[in-house]
Amino acid sequence: MSVAAATPPVLEARGLVRSFGGVRAVDGVSLAVRAGELLALIGPNGAGKTTCFNLIGGQLRPEAGTVRLAGADITGLPPPRVFRAGVGRTFQITATFGSMTVRENVQMALLSHARRLFGLWRPARERMRREAEALLARVGMAEQAERACGVLAYGDLKRVELAIALAGAPRLLLMDEPTAGMAPAERGALMALVVRLARESGIAVLFTEHDMDVVFGHADRVVVLDRGRVLAEGTPEAVRADPRVRAAYLGWISV
Structure with missing residues (x-):
């Protein structure tokens, strides 16, 4: 399923800049993601991918540029406000409460989104149980x-983390290395699930990934970063064939 180019973007980042110690980790990066679309942000280590994610997610404040979510300016907002605005995120290393059940982890995310963590009149395990089970x-x-x-296989933990991210009913989902540490069969299954959820719910997905089979097999579009700047952007087929990408990443990316 293709995403119509005329559809207004859910995420629109324009001219993002961020420096560290005099080095521009992100230098004028612009990108947009539409509802139901998967956009892969790729590049070698140090290209600026994680910094871009942190600028969008609120962990870092840009020195220049803007971030808009469904038309609203969220530039520089702290992560809790970005989350409540409709941005979910998964991380390369899963972060769940190992001693709590799968359902309880999702319930906590639902309660947090609903701002019901304090002043509870009954045990938290009884609140939003059905909503958690549905997720x-x-x-x-x-x-x-x-x-x-704490006893789950790693691939199952990734699914739980996805359910936690969905607890905030996100319009945009940021996924940092979603298949890291997973077996090849698990990678394909997880990304197929992400594609289905994005299409069904109209969620825009921006993800980073080092596995090029995952990128070219599941992304609708690809943005390639090189030293903090956008080197190439387009469909997976166009990016794979781009001579600039071949010249910069010969041996890193299969062509």
Whole structure:
């Protein structure tokens, strides 16, 4: 399924700049992602991918440029406000409460989004139980709802983390190395799930990834960063064939 170019972008970042110690880690980066679209942000280590993510997610404030979510300016807002504005995020290293059950982890995310963590009149485990179970069903983890996260296989933890990110009903989902540490079969299954959820719910997805099979197999478009700048942008096929990408990354990217 292609995403119409005329569709207004959910995420629109323009002219982002951020320096560290005199080095511009991000130098005028612009990108846009539309509802239901998967955009891959790729490049070698040090290209500026994580800094871009942190500028969009609020962990860093840009020195220049703007970030707009569904037309609203969220530039420089702190992460909690970015989250409540409709931006979900998963990380390269999963972050769940190992002693809590799968369902309880998702319930905590739902309660946080609803601002109901304090002043509870009944145990948290009874609140938003059905909503948590519905999210787990969407990511294929309903049958493991009562298991502790600490005993789950890594691929299942990634699915739980995805359910936690969906608890905030995001319009934009940022995924930092979503398949890192996973077996090849698990990678394909997870990304197929992400594609389905994005299409069904109209979620815009921006993800970084070092596995080029994942990128070229699942992204609708690809942005290539080189030393903090956009080197190339387009469909996976166009980026793979781009002579600039071949020249810069010969041996890093299969052509």
